[in-house]
Amino acid sequence: xxxxxxxxxxxxxxxxxxxxxxxGGRVDVVREAAALTAYATGRYxxxxxxxRTVRRxxxxxxHLPLMADCERGLGRPERALAIAEEPDAKALPADSAVExxxxxxxxxxxxxxxxxxxxxxxRISTPNADLQVRVDEAKVAVLRALGRxxxxxxxxxxxxxxxxxxxxEDIVLYDTAExxxxxxHDEDELEDEAPEFDDEDDLHEVAEVAEDDEDLxxxxHDEDxxxxxxxHDEDExxxxxxxxxx
Numbered sequence: 540x541x542x543x544x545x546x547x548x549x550x551x552x553x554x555x556x557x558x559x560x561x562x563g564g565r566v567d568v569v570r571e572a573a574a575l576t577a578y579a580t581g582r583y584x585x586x587x588x589x590x591r592t593v594r595r596x597x598x599x600x601x602h603l604p605l606m607a608d609c610e611r612g613l614g615r616p617e618r619a620l621a622i623a624e625e626p627d628a629k630a631l632p633a634d635s636a637v638e639x640x641x642x643x644x645x646x647x648x649x650x651x652x653x654x655x656x657x658x659x660x661x662r663i664s665t666p667n668a669d670l671q672v673r674v675d676e677a678k679v680a681v682l683r684a685l686g687r688x689x690x691x692x693x694x695x696x697x698x699x700x701x702x703x704x705x706x707x708e709d710i711v712l713y714d715t716a717e718x719x720x721x722x723x724h725d726e727d728e729l730e731d732e733a734p735e736f737d738d739e740d741d742l743h744e745v746a747e748v749a750e751d752d753e754d755l756x757x758x759x760h761d762e763d764x765x766x767x768x769x770x771h772d773e774d775e776x777x778x779x780x781x782x783x784x785x
Contacts (some may be wrong), residue, residue: 549579567596578605583612600627604638608645617644634652641677653684672698701772 541559544552545704556569562570574589587609590602605621622628622644631639640663647656660678675698682691726780 541576545579552576553580567593583609600637604627604635604642607642613647616649619646634667637663637670644677648681653681657681
């Protein structure tokens with residue numbers, strides 16, 4: 540869910556990732572989801588911490604550009620440049636290397652060196668159309684920083700609009716004409732609900748009867764207990780009468 544919602548509703552994606560984090564915090568892909576959603580929602584300190592954890596757990600270096608960009612988001616462009624100079628950064632795959640160069644250009648721009656940023660961006664060449672769009676967007680910001688607004692406007696106009704991807708959802712449709720009549724359905728349910736007794740139910744019935752019998756036995760037992768007392772009293776009376784006669 541976090542992955543599906545990341546580009547649509549980053550905040551909701553972040554909440555999903557947080558729930559997953561509470562249940563599987565030792566799993567690297569869970570920490571990765573937490574890092575990516577935190578980054579997408581601008582929680583750069585949290586995202587940087589999670590990216591470091593992912594790197595420690597799995598040894599992955601693919602998120603180094605995002606880690607460097609988190610440093611930029613925290614106002615530390617010099618640290619972003621330091622990450623770009625790490626030995627692992629030299630081993631990044633082609634697309635990730637392009638992302639890192641975009642971040643480095645942004646760091647240079649943050650430090651007030653727009654010309655260095657432009658030089659870095661002009662040297663980027665990628666067959667990836669999505670990455671090229673990001674390179675052009677970075678160039679627009681650099682051109683505006685250099686005061687070349689006309690060129691920035693022209694380049695910005697040439698950038699294609701983002702295409703919103705539709706989410707495919709499984710939807711089940713029912714034709715109500717094919718559903719049974721409600722009255723007939725109720726009658727069928729009543730028939731189905733008719734009591735049927737099996738052996739187990741019989742045992743329960745017997746158990747209930749047994750309980751009733753116990754109550755009855757208890758009452759009879761009380762009467763029997765009273766009977767001997769009466770007989771004992773009668774015997775005592777007879778003894779008294781005999782003594783009187785004597």
